[in-house]
Amino acid sequence: MVAEGVQHILDEDFELLEIVSDGEALVDAVRRLQPDLVVADINMPRCNGMDALKRMRQVGMGTRLIFLTMHMEPALAVAALRAGASGYILKCSAGEDLRNAAQQVMLGGTYVTPALGARYISGQLTDMRNLTTKQLQVLRLVGEGLRSKQIALQLGLSVRTVEAHKYTMMQVLGVHSTLELVRRAEDLGLLF
Structure with a gap:
């Protein structure tokens, strides 16, 4: 039909x-x-x-x-x-x-x-508006495959702060794992 x-x-x-x-x-x-x-x-x-x-x-x-x-x-x-x-x-x-x-x-x-x-x-504008500059930096490094400890060293943050940023971004983007976070960020064009 x-x-x-x-x-x-x-x-x-x-x-x-x-x-x-x-x-x-x-x-x-x-x-x-x-x-x-x-x-x-x-x-x-x-x-x-x-x-x-x-x-x-x-x-x-x-x-x-x-x-x-x-x-x-x-x-x-x-x-x-x-x-x-x-x-x-x-x-x-x-x-x-x-x-x-x-x-x-x-x-x-x-x-x-x-x-x-x-x-x-x-949706893209809303999601991007809710992320801070530091969170976007963390997100890009997560997208490159770096672990929290490596990201912390590169950005001069504590591992706990990096984990907090990841958790907040997962909440904002409505995902539940690092893999989902990266995929959602790619779909939104946040990773380049």
Whole structure:
């Protein structure tokens, strides 16, 4: 039913080559047909959409891919774009968004559902505003893989202060481990 809806939305500008039901079939179809554009869901059996996209990119398939998904998490959209997706559209706003996304992507651009982009940007600004300069310094060193003792030596702080900064940042960013802290910071563009 979703595939028929996508076909109807894009019918004027695109020719449907094939409908697949899982990630393995998606990778195979892209290899065989070499389409200009793929619209896929992140949730697919056998191989999810993100893994299928990564496999396609690893073997040099450059087909443009737009994710059409129910996942409203901005960090997932960022991860999809970093993995090589050209667009990220929410199913709840698929109509006009999908048509606009397809046109923009075919011109070499990137498209994210506007509401999701606004949500990401406002979340990023809020999160960044709540971190101090010292916390951001600690965060960048954590992102480089340094341990608390090494960070303390480098910044002239006590190990206890470094741990306190890490704990506070975890609270602000809503994570529960150092690994989650680093991943969240990467998603927010706080690490470079």
